[in-house]
Amino acid sequence: MSVLAFSGFGVRYGAHTALVDLDLAVEAGEIVALIGETGSGKSSAALAALGLLPRGTHTQGRVERNGRLAMIFQDPQAALNPLQTIGAQVAEAVRIHQPLSGAAALTAAARLLAETGLDPARVPPSRYPHELSGGQRQRVCIAMALACQPDLLVADEPTSALDAATQAQVMALLVDLVRGRGMALLLITHDLLLARGVADRIALLQGGRLKESGPLPQVLEQPATRALLAHVSHMAIRNPATTPAAATPVLEVRGLTHGYGSHKVLDGIDLTVTAGEIVGLVGGSGEGKSTLLRLVLGLEQPQQGVALVQGIDLLHARGTALRAARRQVQAVFQDPGGSLDPRWPVWRSVAEPLHLLDERLSAAERRDRAIAALARVNLPADTADRLPNQFSGGQRQRIALARALVIEPALVVLDEATSALDAAVRAGILDLLAALADDGLALLFVTHDQAMIAGLADRVFSLKQGRLHLQPHDTPRAQ
Structure with a gap:
């Protein structure tokens, strides 16, 4: 029955x-x-x-x-x-x-x-x-x-x-x-x-x-x-001609230490990400990957150490310096549904970071830029006027990625940004991320999917017991 x-x-x-x-x-x-x-x-x-x-x-x-x-x-x-x-x-x-x-x-x-x-x-x-x-x-x-x-x-x-x-x-x-x-x-x-x-x-x-x-x-x-x-085994292809230059890092983490109560989550983390580089971060649940991203974004105060974006400490910058630094880094969180206002049409959520620009945009210009960002992640124009609850989890994840890209940042940090995507859509997103990195965007990508990140990133680190360990890695640039 x-x-x-x-x-x-x-x-x-x-x-x-x-x-x-x-x-x-x-x-x-x-x-x-x-x-x-x-x-x-x-x-x-x-x-x-x-x-x-x-x-x-x-x-x-x-x-x-x-x-x-x-x-x-x-x-x-x-x-x-x-x-x-x-x-x-x-x-x-x-x-x-x-x-x-x-x-x-x-x-x-x-x-x-x-x-x-x-x-x-x-x-x-x-x-x-x-x-x-x-x-x-x-x-x-x-x-x-x-x-x-x-x-x-x-x-x-x-x-x-x-x-x-x-x-x-x-x-x-x-x-x-x-x-x-x-x-x-x-x-x-x-x-x-x-x-x-x-x-x-x-x-x-x-x-x-x-x-x-x-x-x-x-x-x-x-x-x-x-x-x-x-589509399951799809590997994004990077352009060998765009190898990241040995330049001042877009992101520089020095001696970052953090914990909750007596539990030390991060213990002296050092990490750099340069323009055009994709750095992967893997590790089990509860190892501190998301904590590291929050510190990089200036959402928490580390107990020790510093995280610099374009040489600026987000936690201590003020005024014009803070506004300029905020333009340089955007995030795609693990739960995009929770970061989208349920009462706003999608275009308004995507356009939200545009307030960080020095130029003042009209509502029509903001909407046009949001639609263009949605198109970059393969969402049609009619997506713009719908509400978040009318989309699947994977679609909301792409909306969150569009919001991160709309302001053209220097660095995007991604927390499990492909975890809710089907194989075909994930393949397209990985190709998009590879192309963005080839154009100079720096990416710090936290994921549980080691096979996926091994085929995408220039360097992959594992986080275990509070410390980073560089994994042996053959990058796609060697292909």
């Missing part, structure tokens, strides 16, 4: 059509991977499965549900209440579905957290979300989803922001839980390799339509799926 079935189902946001005539069923005990390009309608299908489509969305056709459904969202940090302990949040989900006292619910919550791999001796239920790594937060969300004893789990990109080791652990956990409890799993993902490793059946969406579907391994021989698989 199907626990979930779409019949001729369509979704439209205003004039934008996200899904057209979707026919798809998920059987009890089955793992179905719904894959496709960014913006192909995967997340709309996931939200429709649970009746969570935004107000005002136009639908047609039917969605039939048999049994209890639960969802694991793409961004666990946004799905958790920062003011409540993880035990209290799981207990709240338990009490919604079971008539238990507060104490009994907390006991059940602790049991669920332990089942998802959060050993109470190491990660007690009394911790808050900000005290956990990304992988641990995702395990909390899985525990909350299990609280209703679902017949179907809908997982929307549940591992896109995790490093490779943690991604494997979380997916192994999900598969074990699904098989052990006899649940079904609808896995929404852009990662064809991930889908191939865990799914019983794959369904491919293109342009909101179901293009191909079938069991593994036969579906991998179908044309569209095979073409998507070809």
Whole structure:
């Protein structure tokens, strides 16, 4: 019996059509991977499965549900209440579905957290979300989803922001839980390799339509799926004639040390990035990669050391010097959805950094520059007037990249900027980043994807136990 079935189902946001005539069923005990390009309608299908489509969305056709459904969202940090302990949040989900006292619910919550791999001796239920790594937060969300004893789990990109080791652990956990409890799993993902490793059946969406579907391994021989698989190993090609010159660094980090309480995250970091250079930074979750980026951007005060952009310390510059320095560095954060104002049309968010320019631009000029920046990241002009919640996670990531580029900075720092992109779109973004570096842009790229950054960067560093280690690396310039 199907626990979930779409019949001729369509979704439209205003004039934008996200899904057209979707026919798809998920059987009890089955793992179905719904894959496709960014913006192909995967997340709309996931939200429709649970009746969570935004107000005002136009639908047609039917969605039939048999049994209890639960969802694991793409961004666990946004799905958790920062003011409540993880035990209290799981207990709240338990009490919604079971008539238990507060104490009994907390006991059940602790049991669920332990089942998802959060050993109470190491990660007690009394911790808050900000005290956990990304992988641990995702395990909390899985525990909350299990609280209703679902017949179907809908997982929307549940591992896109995790490093490779943690991604494997979380997916192994999900598969074990699904098989052990006899649940079904609808896995929404852009990662064809991930889908191939865990799914019983794959369904491919293109342009909101179901293009191909079938069991593994036969579906991998179908044309569209095979073409998507070809993008997975794409390597961006750099121009050997644009080797970075030995000049004054765009970014210079000296003796940077930082920590939280008694925990030292960074211990004497030295790093330079010159014009036209791509420097990669890899490491496990919780090793301090994002902390280093915040210090580079002047968003936190280091305990020791200094980070200079074009020779200027952002933390101590004032007035005209600070304004000039701010123009030289922009960022693409790990969660672009959280950095976009939900009430602003996209063009206004993209144009936001233009206030740093010395020249005053009219609203029409700001909008034109924003549309041009969106075009650089392969988003059409009609994107400009839509709101962020009308886009997939991957599309929002490209919007954030357009915002970083609109002011023509000397340095862009990227925190997992390709983690939510499908293989085809990621290939285009990597080619774009390579071309930008060839034109002189400096890039500091934090990522969990070691294979990807090895094919793109001039130098790759690993961050472990607070220290940088230069990895042996053959750059594309030698090709």
